[in-house]
Amino acid sequence: xxxxxxxxxxxxxxxxxxxxxxxxxxxxxxxxxxxxxxxxxxxxxxxxxxxxxxxxxxxxxxxxxxxxxxxxxxxxxxxxxxxxxxxxxxxxxxxxxxxxxxxxxxxxxxxxxxxxxxxxxxxxxxxxxxxxxxx
Amino acid sequence: xxxxxxxxxxxxxxxxxxxxxxxxxxxxxxxxxxxxxxxxxxxxxxxxxxxxxxxxxxxxxxxxxxxxxxxxxxxxxxxxxxxxxxxxxxxxxxxxxxxxxxxxxxxxxxxxxxxxxxxxxxxxxxxxxxxxxxxxxxxxxxxxxxxxxxxxxxxxxxxxxxxxxxxxxxxxxxxxxxxxxxxxxxxxxxxxxxxxxxxxxxxxxxxxxxxxxxxxxxxxxxxxxxxxxxxxxxxxxxxxxxxxxxxxxxxxxxxxxxxxxxxxxxxxxxxxxxxxxxxxxxxxxxxxxxxxxxxxxxxxxxxxxxxxxxxxxxxxxxxxxxxxx
Amino acid sequence: xxxxxxxxxxxxxxxxxxxxxxxxxxxxxxxxxxxxxxxxxxxxxxxxxxxxxxxxxxxxxxxxxxxxxxxxxxxxxxxxxxxxxxxxxxxxxxxxxxxxxxxxxxxxxxxxxxxxxxxxxxxxxxxxxxxxxxxxxxxxxxxxxxxxxxxxxxxxxxxxxxxxxxxxxxxxxxxxxxxxxxxxxxxxxxxxxxxxxxxxxxxxxxxxxxxxxxxxxxxxxxxxxxxxxxxxxxxxxxxxxxxxxxxxxxxxxxxxxxxxxxxxxxxxxxxxxxxxxxxxxxxxxxxxxxxxxx
Numbered sequence: 001x002x003x004x005x006x007x008x009x010x011x012x013x014x015x016x017x018x019x020x021x022x023x024x025x026x027x028x029x030x031x032x033x034x035x036x037x038x039x040x041x042x043x044x045x046x047x048x049x050x051x052x053x054x055x056x057x058x059x060x061x062x063x064x065x066x067x068x069x070x071x072x073x074x075x076x077x078x079x080x081x082x083x084x085x086x087x088x089x090x091x092x093x094x095x096x097x098x099x100x101x102x103x104x105x106x107x108x109x110x111x112x113x114x115x116x117x118x119x120x121x122x123x124x125x126x127x128x129x130x131x132x133x134x135x
Numbered sequence: 136x137x138x139x140x141x142x143x144x145x146x147x148x149x150x151x152x153x154x155x156x157x158x159x160x161x162x163x164x165x166x167x168x169x170x171x172x173x174x175x176x177x178x179x180x181x182x183x184x185x186x187x188x189x190x191x192x193x194x195x196x197x198x199x200x201x202x203x204x205x206x207x208x209x210x211x212x213x214x215x216x217x218x219x220x221x222x223x224x225x226x227x228x229x230x231x232x233x234x235x236x237x238x239x240x241x242x243x244x245x246x247x248x249x250x251x252x253x254x255x256x257x258x259x260x261x262x263x264x265x266x267x268x269x270x271x272x273x274x275x276x277x278x279x280x281x282x283x284x285x286x287x288x289x290x291x292x293x294x295x296x297x298x299x300x301x302x303x304x305x306x307x308x309x310x311x312x313x314x315x316x317x318x319x320x321x322x323x324x325x326x327x328x329x330x331x332x333x334x335x336x337x338x339x340x341x342x343x344x345x346x347x348x349x350x351x352x353x354x355x356x357x358x359x360x361x362x363x364x365x366x367x368x369x370x371x372x373x374x375x376x377x378x379x380x381x382x383x384x385x386x387x388x389x390x391x392x393x394x395x396x397x398x399x400x401x402x403x404x405x406x407x408x409x410x411x412x413x414x415x416x417x418x419x420x421x422x423x424x425x426x427x428x429x430x431x432x433x434x435x436x437x438x439x440x441x442x443x444x445x446x447x448x449x450x451x452x453x454x455x456x457x458x459x460x
Numbered sequence: 461x462x463x464x465x466x467x468x469x470x471x472x473x474x475x476x477x478x479x480x481x482x483x484x485x486x487x488x489x490x491x492x493x494x495x496x497x498x499x500x501x502x503x504x505x506x507x508x509x510x511x512x513x514x515x516x517x518x519x520x521x522x523x524x525x526x527x528x529x530x531x532x533x534x535x536x537x538x539x540x541x542x543x544x545x546x547x548x549x550x551x552x553x554x555x556x557x558x559x560x561x562x563x564x565x566x567x568x569x570x571x572x573x574x575x576x577x578x579x580x581x582x583x584x585x586x587x588x589x590x591x592x593x594x595x596x597x598x599x600x601x602x603x604x605x606x607x608x609x610x611x612x613x614x615x616x617x618x619x620x621x622x623x624x625x626x627x628x629x630x631x632x633x634x635x636x637x638x639x640x641x642x643x644x645x646x647x648x649x650x651x652x653x654x655x656x657x658x659x660x661x662x663x664x665x666x667x668x669x670x671x672x673x674x675x676x677x678x679x680x681x682x683x684x685x686x687x688x689x690x691x692x693x694x695x696x697x698x699x700x701x702x703x704x705x706x707x708x709x710x711x712x713x714x715x716x717x718x719x720x721x722x723x724x725x726x727x728x729x730x731x732x733x734x735x736x737x738x739x740x741x742x743x744x745x746x747x748x749x750x751x752x753x754x
Contacts, residue, residue, distance in 0.1 A: 006655070014655065045634030048626055049655045050492050054637075138562050142555060143548070241546035245599075248511045248540040249563035250532055250606075456530075457515075 001038055002031055006047050014049055018057035026066065026081035037067060037075040136251055140263040147229055151271045158218065159278060166282040169208055173285035178204050182288055182372055189359070190367040193399075197372065201289045212286045216297045221275060222310035223338050229264055230317020231330040234451065238325040238459065257452050264314065272310035276302060292374030293429050296346060299376075303429070308437035308444070313338050315444035315451070322454035341443075345436065351378050353435045356422050363410050363417045364400055374426025385416030395419045463522070464489045464610050464642035465510060470519035472505050479505040481666045483519070487644060487659060489609075491673075492636065494653035495646035496736060497663035503646040504543055506663070507614045510644075511540045524610055536566045539603030539641075543614040545596045549588030553581060553598050560602055572605035579631070593624025597631060604635050611636075613645040617652055629656060650736050660732070662739050669739045674732060681735050684712040686725040696720045702738045713738045 002025045004018055012020070025031040037058065044051040058075050061067045069075045103113050173179050181197040205212075234257075237243040247253055280302035287293045293302065300306065313334065320333035359369055363382065382391040390413060397419065398410035405411065424432065465487040472480045480502040487493050495503050508514040509521055512528035512535065521527070526534045547556060557572045576583055581594045590598065596616060603611060613632075617625040633656060636643055644661075647653050660677060662670035670677070681701070684694070688710045696718040703712045713730065720727050 041634055041637035044637040045630045047655075048629035048633050050658050051633060051637035052492070052658050053655075136563060139559050142551070142559070240549070241542060241544055242548055244508075244513060244540070244542035245546050245548075245602075246559075246563070247513060248535060248538070248542070249560065250536045250565055251563045252530060252532055 001036065004038065004043055004047060006049065015053045015057040015060065018043070018054065019060050022057070022061055022066070023081060026077070029080070029082045031077055031080075033077050033079055035077045037077065039074055136255060136259040137263065139246070140260045143260075144229075144233075144264060144267070148267055150228075151225070151267065154221075155271060155274055158221075158275065162215070162278055162282045165211055169211075169282070169285050172204065172207065173289070176200055176204060178289060179285075185370065185372055187373060188370055189373070190361065191370050193366045193368075196368075196370075201372075204289045205286070208286060212283075212290075215279070215282060215286075216301065218275070218279060219297055219300050222272065222306055222313045223335065225268060225271065225310050226313025226317040226334050226338055227331045229268065230314035231321050231334050232327045233260065233264060233314075233318050233321060234455065235321030235325060235327045235330040238321070239327055243459065253455050254452065257455050261318065261448060261451075264318075265311065268310050268314045269307065272307040275310075276304065276306045279306070287374065288372065292372075292376065292426050294374060294376030294424055294426060294432070299350075299429075299433070300342075300346070303433040304437040305433050305440070308440035309338075309342065311444040312341075312440040312447075315447040319447040319451040319454075322451045322459065325459070345439075350432065350436065351376070351424060353432050354424060354428050357425055359421045359423065360418045361397075363396055363413050363419060364398055364415075366397075366399055368397065369421065374429065375421075376424040376426070377421050378424070379422040380420065382413060382417055382419055384414055390417065395421075462489045462525075463487060464491070464524060465644065466522045467506075468520050470506075470509070470521050471517050472502075472509060472514060473517040478666050480509075480663075483663075483666075483668050485661055485668050485671050487642065487661070489642050490640060491659040492643040492657050493645070493659035493661060494650065494657035495644055495661045495663065496650050496653065497646075497648065497669075498740065499648050501648075501663040502666045503648075503663055504614055507540075507612050507644070507646060510612055511535070511538060536564060536606065537609045539606050539608030539611040541596075541599045541603050541611075541613040541616050544619065545599035545616065547587040547595055547599060547602075550586055552584045552586055553601075554583045556587065556598065556602060557605065560605055564606055566606055568605050568607055571607075572601045575601040575604065575631070575635075579627075591624070593620050593627060596620060596624065596628050600628065600631060600635075607639065608641060611641050611643045611645075613643070615646055615648070618647065625652065632656075650733055654732055660736070662736055664740055670736070677735060678730065678732055680717075681713065681715055681730045682720065683728040683730055683734070684710075684714055684720065684725040685728065686710055686722075694720065694722055694725065696722075702742050 002021065004021055006014055006017055010017060022031070022037065031037075040051050040054045040058070043049070043054045058067065058069065062069060062075075066078060066081070067075050068078050100113065103116075108116070178197060178200040181200055185191070185195070185197060234243075237246070246256060283293075283298060283302055287295075287298055287302075291298060293299060300309070316337050317330060317334040320337065321327070321330040324330045324333055360383075361367060361369060380393060380395050381389050382394060382396060384390050396409055396413070398408055402408055463486045465485070467483050467485050470480060470483040471478060483502075483506070495506065497503050505514060509516055510523050510528060512531060515529050523534060524537055528534055548559075551559070553576050554573070557569055557576075560572065561567045561569050573583065576598060579594070579597050581590065581597060587595055587598055600613075600616070603613075616632075617628050620628060629652075632643070632645075635641075645653060645657075658674050660670060660672060660674055661668065684697075686709070688705055688708055690705070690710075694712075694714070696716050697712075697714045697720065698717040699715040701713045701715060703710065705711075713734070
């Protein structure tokens with residue numbers, strides 16, 4: 001079972017943070033179909049947040065078809081996001097490690113690397129989106 | 136609710152029981168010895184023989200026995216009179232904190248938001264404390280009444296200041312009044328110490344006014360006269376409360392205040408004698424409440440204080456129901 | 461939608477000062493509402509009227525559909541934790557729970573004991589010897605033992621240290637998740653309540669300044685930045701809450717009633733905190749409260 005965290009400095013709304021953490025768990029294989037998500041009460045208590053926030057996150061996930069609520073029992077994972085990409089992750093990770101080493105040799109500090117990745121990611125995915133829209 | 140009131144105030148109850156026990160430990164042995172001396176010295180018999188005649192013939196009195204007795208127990212009697220302050224203590228330590236402490240600590244907000252009305256809360260709390268007050272003050276009044284019996288008979292009588300105030304039904308009413316005043320002051324000042332101060336002042340003020348100015352006039356005052364030249368004297372063992380004496384001349388004009396004088400006819404002619412200054416026909420007078428009025432005056436005063444206590448409690452409940460949050 | 465709390469033209473006067481005036485608000489059932497405002501804004505007055513400790517000077521107040529003054533039946537359904545969490549200092553937690561059982565018709569003794577025990581608070585120690593955080597927890601356990609439909613808390617965490625604050629909020633949120641309880645809790649700091657509330661009432665100087673669901677309020681309000689313009693009338697803006705100008709630029713915090721289409725303005729989202737601070741800094745007594753609750 002996953003444990004939720006809330007980042008007080010994050011721009012994202014608390015319920016969105018919970019949604020993202022579930023999705024991340026699904027992508028990395030930390031949670032799998034059939035797993036139960038923490039009970040609303042327990043999340044509300046451990047994070048000291050409004051139970052409605054947790055409910056909202058779970059309903060959001062339900063609307064996306066990722067989880068299903070069984071009344072009186074709990075909320076369970078229906079499908080995973082890992083899918084075929086999980087297998088490819090090991091290979092990608094190896095390449096990323098090699099690239100990071102090169103970047104380090106080239107004199108980039110950790111912060112430079114993060115900045116480079118973020119700006120590149122933004123530009124790349126935005127271009128892809130625009131292209132898709134045009135298409 | 137009764138459970139809560141009992142739980143909150145049981146400690147005060149315990150203190151009261153201990154206090155009464157201490158008082159009894161002091162008064163019971165001394166009282167027994169006083170009663171024995173009163174009988175054994177022959178004073179009781181002497182007073183009985185003297186009867187209730189208003190005037191006494193020369194030599195027919197118990198003065199020597201009385202003075203021996205009062206000399207022996209006078210100091211103790213004075214100490215006993217200190218118990219006149221006990222009702223005040225009950226008012227200060229039971230009455231004043233009863234509501235004021237709740238308001239001071241904010242616990243009224245806890246208890247008034249449970250499923251019990253403020254009226255019921257107040258009635259149960261007041262009821263319990265008043266019942267305790269009644270028990271304690273009745274014990275105290277009975278104890279003091281018994282203890283003071285020989286001293287009153289030998290000395291100034293039950294109507295005398297302070298004697299009157301610690302026996303009979305009056306002390307019970309004083310205690311109820313003190314507690315009610317403390318409770319009411321607590322609902323007005325809402326803090327324990329100011330409530331205690333207000334109760335202290337309110338209690339002493341009324342008691343002093345009643346004692347010094349009003350009590351003697353509850354019932355019509357009697358006047359007793361006897362000649363300056365003569366040998367019959369008033370019987371001082373009737374328990375009368377003599378609050379004014381003097382000498383008037385034949386025309387009824389007061390010629391000397393605060394004194395009494397008598398000369399035997401045999402020596403009255405002496406121009407240097409003490410009685411010469413007063414002309415023929417002069418007489419002593421005493422304004423007094425007869426000892427027989429003890430119980431009527433007790434009930435009048437007790438009634439007055441009890442009625443005041445009732446009014447104060449009513450006002451306190453009104454404060455609680457409408458004014459305080 | 462049923463209302464846990466409804467006030468119309470509510471006012472309370474102490475001698476010559478109005479602690480609360482012309483206060484109209486509603487709190488839908490099932491919400492967790494924050495009552496925010498500086499000290500002396502009238503928060504305690506409102507809460508004390510809601511639990512029947514105070515009587516309104518004017519206006520009407522309905523709590524769970526009933527009038528609160530001297531209403532015993534209503535008090536069975538309301539849990540209240542007063543400011544500074546008053547408890548009898550010479551009572552133990554067990555005795556306080558017994559007291560609750562004797563004074564209330566609806567009372568869950570085992571639930572209260574369990575809550576206190578689970579937090580490791582000794583049941584047979586006098587509450588006067590407990591820490592502030594533990595006392596607050598005992599007071600909360602007492603309020604929850606009624607299984608209330610409406611739970612009102614007056615500055616419950618104001619005097620607690622950060623750890624005790626968090627623990628208090630954890631227990632509160634966990635308990636609220638168990639039932640359908642509507643919660644109204646006050647604080648002079650929004651930060652204490654930002655994570656827990658989904659409804660907001662901002663009071664200042666005896667008046668309601670802002671009222672509504674948090675999500676709706678946040679999405680309705682925008683910050684607009686554009687070229688300097690005085691007294692701008694902008695399509696889509698229903699009210700300007702705060703405006704500031706430099707020699708070239710104007711910044712507005714506005715409430716919108718439609719999309720801002722004017723390209724001269726760049727539109728930014730606001731945080732709840734910005735919003736509350738703006739309303740507190742620029743109070744408008746008698747500011748019309750629009751129907752934002754639905």
